[in-house]
Amino acid sequence: MFKFLENRIDKTKKYSYLLEKIRNIDFNLKKLSAKELKEQTNRLKSLLNNGYSLEAILPEAFATVKEATKRALGIEMFDVQILGGIALHEGKIAEMKTGEGKTLVSILPAYLNCLNRPGVHIVTVNDYLAKRDAEWVTEVYNLLDIRVGLIQQDMHTKDRQKNYNCDVIYLTNSELGFDYLRDNMAIDTNNVVQKTFSFAIIDEVDSILIDEARTPLIISGPSETKSTKYKKATELANVLKNTMHYEIDEKNRNITLTDNGIIYCETFLKTANLYNIQDPWAQYILNALKAKELFLRNRHYILRGEEIVIVDEFTGRIMNGRRWSDGLHQAIESKEYLPIQKENKTLASITYQNLFLLYEKLSGMTGTAKTEETELDKIYNLAVITIPTNKQCIRKDFFDLVYKTEFSKWQAVAQECFLMNKKGRPVLVGTTNIEKSEMLAKMLEAYKLKYNLLNARPKNVNKEAEIIAQAGRKYALTISTNMAGRGTDIILGGNAKAMTKLIIISFIKNKTDYKNKRQLTSNILNQKIVNILDEYKNKIEIRSAINENLEAYLYKIITNKNLTNIQEIYLNEFYSKILKELKIILEKEKREVIKLGGLHVIGTERHESRRIDNQLKGRAGRQGDPGSSRFFLSLDDQLLRIFGGDKIKQVMQNLDIDDNTPIESTILNKSLDNAQKKVESYFYDIRKQLFEYDAVINTQRQAIYSERKKILETKFIRNCLIEYGQSTINEILSTSSNNDIVQYKTFERICKLFNIPLSLKIEKEDLLNVNTLKLFLYEQLYITYDLKEAYLEQLKPGLTRQLEKYYLLEQIDQAWQEHIERMSVLRETINWRSYGQQDPLIEYKNEAFNLFLDMTSYIRQTVVYLMMRSRLITNLNKNS
Numbered sequence: 001m002f003k004f005l006e007n008r009i010d011k012t013k014k015y016s017y018l019l020e021k022i023r024n025i026d027f028n029l030k031k032l033s034a035k036e037l038k039e040q041t042n043r044l045k046s047l048l049n050n051g052y053s054l055e056a057i058l059p060e061a062f063a064t065v066k067e068a069t070k071r072a073l074g075i076e077m078f079d080v081q082i083l084g085g086i087a088l089h090e091g092k093i094a095e096m097k098t099g100e101g102k103t104l105v106s107i108l109p110a111y112l113n114c115l116n117r118p119g120v121h122i123v124t125v126n127d128y129l130a131k132r133d134a135e136w137v138t139e140v141y142n143l144l145d146i147r148v149g150l151i152q153q154d155m156h157t158k159d160r161q162k163n164y165n166c167d168v169i170y171l172t173n174s175e176l177g178f179d180y181l182r183d184n185m186a187i188d189t190n191n192v193v194q195k196t197f198s199f200a201i202i203d204e205v206d207s208i209l210i211d212e213a214r215t216p217l218i219i220s221g222p223s224e225t226k227s228t229k230y231k232k233a234t235e236l237a238n239v240l241k242n243t244m245h246y247e248i249d250e251k252n253r254n255i256t257l258t259d260n261g262i263i264y265c266e267t268f269l270k271t272a273n274l275y276n277i278q279d280p281w282a283q284y285i286l287n288a289l290k291a292k293e294l295f296l297r298n299r300h301y302i303l304r305g306e307e308i309v310i311v312d313e314f315t316g317r318i319m320n321g322r323r324w325s326d327g328l329h330q331a332i333e334s335k336e337y338l339p340i341q342k343e344n345k346t347l348a349s350i351t352y353q354n355l356f357l358l359y360e361k362l363s364g365m366t367g368t369a370k371t372e373e374t375e376l377d378k379i380y381n382l383a384v385i386t387i388p389t390n391k392q393c394i395r396k397d398f399f400d401l402v403y404k405t406e407f408s409k410w411q412a413v414a415q416e417c418f419l420m421n422k423k424g425r426p427v428l429v430g431t432t433n434i435e436k437s438e439m440l441a442k443m444l445e446a447y448k449l450k451y452n453l454l455n456a457r458p459k460n461v462n463k464e465a466e467i468i469a470q471a472g473r474k475y476a477l478t479i480s481t482n483m484a485g486r487g488t489d490i491i492l493g494g495n496a497k498a499m500t501k502l503i504i505i506s507f508i509k510n511k512t513d514y515k516n517k518r519q520l521t522s523n524i525l526n527q528k529i530v531n532i533l534d535e536y537k538n539k540i541e542i543r544s545a546i547n548e549n550l551e552a553y554l555y556k557i558i559t560n561k562n563l564t565n566i567q568e569i570y571l572n573e574f575y576s577k578i579l580k581e582l583k584i585i586l587e588k589e590k591r592e593v594i595k596l597g598g599l600h601v602i603g604t605e606r607h608e609s610r611r612i613d614n615q616l617k618g619r620a621g622r623q624g625d626p627g628s629s630r631f632f633l634s635l636d637d638q639l640l641r642i643f644g645g646d647k648i649k650q651v652m653q654n655l656d657i658d659d660n661t662p663i664e665s666t667i668l669n670k671s672l673d674n675a676q677k678k679v680e681s682y683f684y685d686i687r688k689q690l691f692e693y694d695a696v697i698n699t700q701r702q703a704i705y706s707e708r709k710k711i712l713e714t715k716f717i718r719n720c721l722i723e724y725g726q727s728t729i730n731e732i733l734s735t736s737s738n739n740d741i742v743q744y745k746t747f748e749r750i751c752k753l754f755n756i757p758l759s760l761k762i763e764k765e766d767l768l769n770v771n772t773l774k775l776f777l778y779e780q781l782y783i784t785y786d787l788k789e790a791y792l793e794q795l796k797p798g799l800t801r802q803l804e805k806y807y808l809l810e811q812i813d814q815a816w817q818e819h820i821e822r823m824s825v826l827r828e829t830i831n832w833r834s835y836g837q838q839d840p841l842i843e844y845k846n847e848a849f850n851l852f853l854d855m856t857s858y859i860r861q862t863v864v865y866l867m868m869r870s871r872l873i874t875n876l877n878k879n880s
């Protein structure tokens with residue numbers, strides 16, 4: 001085994017020494033008692049305290065996890081899993097195929113790293129996976145005295161805090177992001193939930209860092225709506241003329257104003273600059289034009305009462321409750337003469353890119369990352385290491401077949417399903433959207449084939465576990481959209497454990513009806529299983545409370561070795577008996593399926609990235625199983641039409657073949673790969689640009705958040721306000737004058753701002769000497785502040801500190817929110833305002849910097865201003 005690995009991987013060869021060492025230590029650990037194994041954690045911690053590095057204790061820490069996994073789950077980790085763990089510890093991306101056991105791999109680096117930095121985050125794509133993984137491996141951590149936390153969407157603050165306080169925390173990327181944003185909006189340290197950002201291991205890392213990188217996480221709240229602006233813009237859009245005043249770019253669904261158009265608008269609106277950040281018009285006009293030209297009633301949206309309801313372009317489904325952002329929805333409401341709904345204002349936002357860059361160390365795992373190696377390296381500084389499979393992958397990936405028309409392609413797909421199904425081979429067909437999955441389903445009905453459909457329609461989503469558990473069975477034919485791609489493991493012959501659970505759940509939910517043929521699992525109920533069901537029919541009583549979360553309850557029962565309650569013991573027995581019978585049936589079926597060639601995967605379109613195609617292919621041929629894949633394409637496919645159809649069309653024409661004959665050639669596959677690479681790099685550029693622009697606001701966000709955090713955590717913040725006052729004085733005095741009248745006006749302005757009595761006498765020469773004036777004003781600031789403090793303390797002891805914190809946080813938050821809005825207007829319009837050779841990014845950076853300075857100086861001034869004017873305690877109550 002070891003030799004086999006060494007021969008196959010060059011890059012990982014250097015790790016052979018480590019593997020050997022881990023194996024030797026593991027051998028010795030086997031002799032330890034449970035107590036001694038637990039003691040390992042303290043032992044390793046003390047080694048770290050005595051100056052050993054994480055690298056030095058890695059072999060022993062990994063061996064300890066390996067032994068604990070063996071004892072807790074009965075699973076012996078493979079060498080390739082250890083290699084994956086090393087790559088993760090080194091802050092890399094471990095590319096490991098589906099079914100190679102990544103969930104266990106992540107325990108290795110998580111354990112090692114939490115020894116000196118508790119709070120390792122293991123990040124997954126959804127709540128279900130986070131929970132499933134955490135529950136599955138908790139026992140391993142328990143044996144090692146490591147506390148495991150789990151964050152779920154519906155958790156309250158206190159529970160979140162408790163869980164974030166653990167050594168290793170399982171959570172989703174979106175909970176992580178929202179908690180980060182919410183923490184930075186907290187007005188009390190008691191509401192802060194997160195601790196540190198030391199080390200994150202991201203599962204399905206490509207999905208999170210690449211697919212989701214295009215849309216930021218946003219926390220929003222309602223804000224004022226400027227309905228008059230929308231109406232005026234609509235009025236204006238109605239008189240503007242295409243090509244003369246504006247140009248339409250249909251491919252990118254964008255509209256740009258011509259120079260003529262800009263002049264016309266500025267005259268119409270009587271404004272000097274459409275792009276003025278303080279009073280922006282451009283966005284309103286462009287949205288009104290988009291509403292006029294690109295968003296059509298009964299195609300992109302429908303009217304329902306006084307509401308604009310979006311229609312999903314791909315599926316044709318109505319998207320209830322969704323609204324287009326950045327004022328577009330309001331522009332359409334205005335076009336349709338409907339009441340204009342409230343805008344949603346961004347209160348805080350962050351992209352995943354920047355969120356994950358907060359970590360001191362980052363790593364990730366996925367089945368598919370190599371194709372996006374450059375991006376992962378350039379943006380996140382993450383190298384991709386391909387870890388070999390435990391058993392060699394023997395899946396056969398056939399060349400793509402290309403048809404002239406979409407119709408002939410789908411016919412061929414149906415035909416292939418038919419042929420495979422006739423033999424009994426399980427088939428998984430991947431489609432790009434709901435509509436297509438349903439169309440294929442209809443075609444298969446014509447062939448009288450039985451299939452299972454998995455797509456985003458709620459009635460199908462609920463059956464996901466059932467469908468996937470059986471997708472590897474003989475004759476199984478599964479049609480699935482992309483959604484079924486992640487976190488699913490198709491086992492040849494069927495997944496005995498998952499199916500046992502399904503049978504039990506349906507039995508408990510509907511005791512009298514458990515032989516019902518409508519259940520997908522019903523065809524497995526042979527006489528032996530039916531006998532078991534009959535036997536337990538009267539034994540098992542499930543109270544209605546448990547019914548609600550039957551799956552979790554069942555999980556608890558089957559993993560608990562020390563049950564005492566008789567009902568639970570029955571249930572456990574019941575589970576084991578059915579599992580035993582099912583295993584016999586499914587093992588036999590597995591052997592048959594293997595003989596037939598394993599799972600066959602059919603792709604019906606190439607995606608925008610090879611990575612997504614590889615994911616689909618990867619469903620077949622797991623852990624050395626046989627399997628195959630084939631993609632069916634047509635010249636009408638989007639990828640071929642937009643990126644490289646001509647060349648391929650030419651080849652097809654030259655060959656002069658009919659519609660139903662596909663071509664399968666290496667030349668064609670090369671052009672297809674190139675077309676796909678073009679799309680990949682197109683999207684990469686978009687993400688890169690987003691990243692570059694986002695980096696600007698990210699630096700600002702970090703500065704603001706760190707100032708905010710300092711304020712939140714400081715008890716005595718008087719100095720901060722005094723500093724703000726001094727800076728404001730310096731700023732205002734920086735434009736000093738030699739003229740005593742002008743200078744007096746400045747003096748007066750500062751006094752008014754800080755509520756310093758104007759009756760103060762000041763000599764003319766002091767007024768003209770900036771330094772003296774500055775010191776004088778500083779002094780007056782201290783005195784006025786002290787007086788204010790004495791006044792407030794007399795009203796209520798402690799009130800000053802309370803008010804200071806309140807004003808500081810309130811003003812920072814408000815100013816930051818307004819700043820985000822200005823920045824988004826700036827971003828929208830920057831390409832417009834740059835002329836000549838100037839790089840818009842540089843201009844954006846400069847402008848953003850100025851806006852930021854304005855904001856900080858505004859915050860400083862306002863906070864001191866408000867503080868100096870606080871009078872009545874009732875005001876505070878009202879405000880807070």
Ligand code: ADP
Nearest residue numbers: 075076077078097098099100101102103104489
């Ligand atoms: P991945 O995320 O890589 O697709 P999972 O972590 O979901 O894989 O594991 C897939 C299956 O492989 C699980 O059922 C798990 O129990 C099993 N598994 C993992 N590691 C091993 C191992 N070393 N030996 C046997 N089975 C394993």
